[in-house]
Amino acid sequence: MGSDPQYIKYPDLLLAQSVFNLSNPACNASTRQASLKKLQDAIAERKMAPFYRHLAHPTEGILNTSGEGVTQHPHPHNAGASKPLITSNMLASRPSSKIDFPWDEKLYHSLVEDNKKELEGIQKEEDEAEEAAGETEVQAARGKRAEFWARVGDKDKSIESHEALLEKIGFLGTKIDLVLAMIRIGLFFGDRLFVKKTIERAEALVESGGDWDRRNRLKAYKGMHLLTCRSYSLAAPLLLDSLSTFTSYELCSYSSLVIYSVLAGSLSLKRVDFKAKVVDAPEIKAILGAGEDQLAALSGEVSSGPGALDEEMADATVSKSTPTAGATTVVNLTTLATGSTEQAETETPVDFSPLANLVNSLYNGNYRSFFKALAAVEDHFLTQDRYLHEHRAWFVREMRLRAYQQLLQSYRVVGLTSMANDFGVTVDYLDRDLAKFISSNRISCTIDRVNGIIETNRPDDKNKQYSDVVKHGDSLITKLQKYGQAVRLRGSERS
Numbered sequence: 161m162g163s164d165p166q167y168i169k170y171p172d173l174l175l176a177q178s179v180f181n182l183s184n185p186a187c188n189a190s191t192r193q194a195s196l197k198k199l200q201d202a203i204a205e206r207k208m209a210p211f212y213r214h215l216a217h218p219t220e221g222i223l224n225t226s227g228e229g230v231t232q233h234p235h236p237h238n239a240g241a242s243k244p245l246i247t248s249n250m251l252a253s254r255p256s257s258k259i260d261f262p263w264d265e266k267l268y269h270s271l272v273e274d275n276k277k278e279l280e281g282i283q284k285e286e287d288e289a290e291e292a293a294g295e296t297e298v299q300a301a302r303g304k305r306a307e308f309w310a311r312v313g314d315k316d317k318s319i320e321s322h323e324a325l326l327e328k329i330g331f332l333g334t335k336i337d338l339v340l341a342m343i344r345i346g347l348f349f350g351d352r353l354f355v356k357k358t359i360e361r362a363e364a365l366v367e368s369g370g371d372w373d374r375r376n377r378l379k380a381y382k383g384m385h386l387l388t389c390r391s392y393s394l395a396a397p398l399l400l401d402s403l404s405t406f407t408s409y410e411l412c413s414y415s416s417l418v419i420y421s422v423l424a425g426s427l428s429l430k431r432v433d434f435k436a437k438v439v440d441a442p443e444i445k446a447i448l449g450a451g452e453d454q455l456a457a458l459s460g461e462v463s464s465g466p467g468a469l470d471e472e473m474a475d476a477t478v479s480k481s482t483p484t485a486g487a488t489t490v491v492n493l494t495t496l497a498t499g500s501t502e503q504a505e506t507e508t509p510v511d512f513s514p515l516a517n518l519v520n521s522l523y524n525g526n527y528r529s530f531f532k533a534l535a536a537v538e539d540h541f542l543t544q545d546r547y548l549h550e551h552r553a554w555f556v557r558e559m560r561l562r563a564y565q566q567l568l569q570s571y572r573v574v575g576l577t578s579m580a581n582d583f584g585v586t587v588d589y590l591d592r593d594l595a596k597f598i599s600s601n602r603i604s605c606t607i608d609r610v611n612g613i614i615e616t617n618r619p620d621d622k623n624k625q626y627s628d629v630v631k632h633g634d635s636l637i638t639k640l641q642k643y644g645q646a647v648r649l650r651g652s653e654r655s
Contacts, residue, residue, distance in 0.1 A: 211313025249350030
């Protein structure tokens with residue numbers, strides 16, 4: 161088997177997004193209808209009997225939990241089933257009350273029969289290979305079985321078949337590809353614990369001698385997993401590093417990677433790193449930039465060099481890449497992506513203007529525009545993506561905190577009314593919002609409503625370090641004293 165990536169076609173993670181769209185009340189009717197048609201077409205074309213049952217079955221289907229569907233002729237051996245054949249976490253956290261995904265008993269039995277015939281063909285091919293051919297042909301037949309279960313959407317059997325194949329394979333590159341495929345199976349069905357464990361296995365394999373391409377692919381996989389676990393500070397460097405060498409279109413589209421990278425970086429990176437890796441990064445400027453900045457980034461004329469050293473707020477000036485009022489940042493990422501897979505070819509244009517406004521307004525300190533951009537990002541991206549949807553409220557809250565901290569760190573005293581005007585909110589709202597962060601020790605300041613001011617309490621780093629040394633020193637002395645007493649007691653016992 162060659163060094164090119166294998167087992168990357170299935171499962172199709174875009175179908176998992178379509179399932180999410182059907183259950184997401186924030187999706188509009190046209191998106192839901194398109195997702196429904198895409199699922200129905202894929203189920204019929206790929207003979208996805210197990211997945212169809214998991215979604216639409218009148219009693220077991222996750223999209224039909226109310227039991228509204230009517231099964232025409234229940235299959236005898238399924239009549240007494242007490243639990244679903246597949247478990248998953250594919251729906252929105254608060255799914256829509258009405259999901260129209262019809263169950264067709266005849267279609268299901270037709271798909272089951274097709275699956276049986278295909279499995280019989282694969283088994284026959286494997287038996288013939290064991291009798292007359294070599295080990296390569298046998299492994300190829302077993303690989304077809306693993307891909308079959310991943311294609312039809314049976315979680316447990318696809319993992320089982322991949323594991324069985326992994327035990328027989330000797331080539332390291334193919335082993336890594338199989339483990340990456342199992343990571344995608346976990347992502348497809350929303351099984352984070354399985355994904356975490358499988359990523360650890362992939363890391364061990366890669367460290368034992370994985371090639372450059374598979375190392376880069378694993379970096380994107382791990383970044384995606386960390387994003388779903390709300391570990392944005394760990395996900396940001398992995399996702400941002402993947403932008404320039406991204407080829408994992410089986411994982412997500414390039415446009416999605418850009419969105420994930422920018423959101424993770426905007427939330428977690430310090431100002432200097434945010435400037436270098438997001439605001440001035442050529443890969444991001446090529447997408448979020450406007451006019452000359454975008455053209456320069458696309459041609460390779462810009463780099464995140466000296467500008468990355470701009471740390472002080474006073475030095476922040478309006479960037480050329482700030483979109484004008486009437487400009488839109490709509491990019492067809494097919495021309496930017498480095499790969500050549502089918503998913504790259506079908507990349508659709510995405511309006512990145514809310515994301516561009518968020519990045520530039522945060523860095524330039526235009527907080528009124530930042531709050532508006534944050535609301536637009538929530539509507540356009542956070543509520544629409546299956547990986548971002550669950551943590552959307554947390555992300556918005558943390559971004560508000562970041563903006564508050566960025567403004568307050570530059571002043572000793574700030575007028576409450578002045579700060580409220582800067583953010584475009586009322587004084588009462590700002591008071592309530594800041595109080596939550598102050599009470600949880602996220603912001604070091606106090607609010608004086610009588611005088612209408614906010615006083616910041618800047619922590620003195622030297623005094624803090626001194627206090628920490630004294631505190632740890634006292635703790636160490638106490639432990640040593642207890643140890644000395646124990647030693648003396650033991651000595652007296654011997655005498």
